[in-house]
């Protein structure tokens with residue numbers, strides 16, 4: 001059974017179609033990079049997966065549970081799917097440690113002591129143990145993102161979703177965060193990463209989803225995607241971004 | 247030159263004290279109610295229940311665009327006609343609470359709107375319920391932003407509470423006015439009254455500052 005199954009979803013805001021007939025599958029342990037031009041619906045696709053946005057049509061399953069069913073327990077599903085955004089991830093009125101302990105204590109009802117141990121172990125994992133008592137405004141952008149990752153991991157998610165987690169960062173901080181994500185990938189986490197980092201997509205991902213104008217245009221292995229893409233739209237997109245990267 | 251009659255004021259102190267007591271009583275109760283009303287209206291206006299948000303919007307406009315004094319009389323004269331006989335003090339508290347509550351709801355609305363969208367999504371994404379997200383994430387951050395304007399609303403409430411003297415509530419203003427008019431002690435009473443109101447509002451301003459400092463988030467802009 002696929003970890004994520006997306007069946008013919010449509011999403012529109014008023015009369016703007018943001019996703020048109022998108023179907024996809026993600027297997028356990030797979031690392032999917034979602035790429036495409038600005039405004040093509042990547043973030044919306046990601047937010048539909050954990051039900052932060054309601055689809056207009058179609059069905060989505062996570063580990064066999066239907067996200068899009070009317071009577072589904074969305075809070076439970078969301079607690080099993082981590083999500084990290086480009087910015088404003090951390091709760092600014094809570095320390096790093098409190099940010100991480102919040103959901104385990106309030107959603108999973110884990111005793112505070114245990115949650116604290118989990119938080120400390122995860123902070124160590126992302127190299128932020130020394131910053132446990134700091135507040136988000138006292139951290140660099142890269143540190144914030146690593147804490148955000150640790151916070152998601154504290155819920156022991158089946159899947160991690162990333163929406164351009166490094167777009168607001170300088171190259172050094174970008175590498176810090178990408179390293180943390182690579183480590184996650186090695187641990188076998190199922191990940192969907194919306195990204196503009198072509199090198200990350202090429203090296204770490206084992207599947208690329210390319211969106212253009214609200215449609216999933218191409219879905220293939222990185223090797224094929226970068227060297228031998230099927231559609232003309234993809235080739236054009238790759239020409240423009242790779243030219244920028246050189 | 248006008249002779250400032252200190253002796254008169256000292257003799258009036260027992261009455262003035264009674265007035266202060268009542269003004270404080272009305273202000274404290276009304277502040278608590280106004281805060282609750284304000285928060286409730288702001289919360290209801292954020293739901294996606296269309297009739298509710300429309301109704302609340304209308305109520306806010308009606309209330310904040312008419313004089314408090316008129317509202318005071320409407321509650322004072324109107325409630326008995328629908329069979330609700332309340333004391334003048336209760337009517338005063340009701341109108342002050344609703345009037346200030348509406349302004350506070352606007353303060354809350356501005357504060358809540360200033361919280362980044364990602365904060366909701368991050369909270370919901372972790373599995374927190376709608377209400378938990380509001381209570382644990384959005385409200386505490388909005389509260390910190392709105393403490394100064396919230397303090398101003400409570401200061402306004404104290405000053406506005408003087409209007410209840412119009413419906414024969416013997417608050418601080420009533421006592422002052424009576425002394426001024428009955429005994430021709432205009433300056434004595436009005437200046438004393440002004441100083442007392444200033445002391446009362448000063449306490450609120452001071453408390454606002456203390457709370458603002460206490461809740462300040464380390465590293466956040468504006469803190470040292």
Ligand SMILES: Nc1ncnc2c1ncn2[C@@H]1O[C@H](COP(=O)(O)OP(=O)(O)OP(=O)(O)O)[C@@H](O)[C@H]1O
Nearest residue numbers: 013016018036037038039040041042043044045164
């Ligand atoms: N809440 C919303 N209401 C109305 N329109 C929206 C909303 N969210 C997104 N859109 C629109 O939907 C389209 C797709 O948005 P989305 O954020 O998914 O794009 P994206 O591919 O993530 O773009 P980017 O690379 O710039 O982040 C855009 O045209 C956007 O303006």
Ligand SMILES: [Mg+2]
Nearest residue numbers: 042043044163
């Ligand atoms: Mg986006």
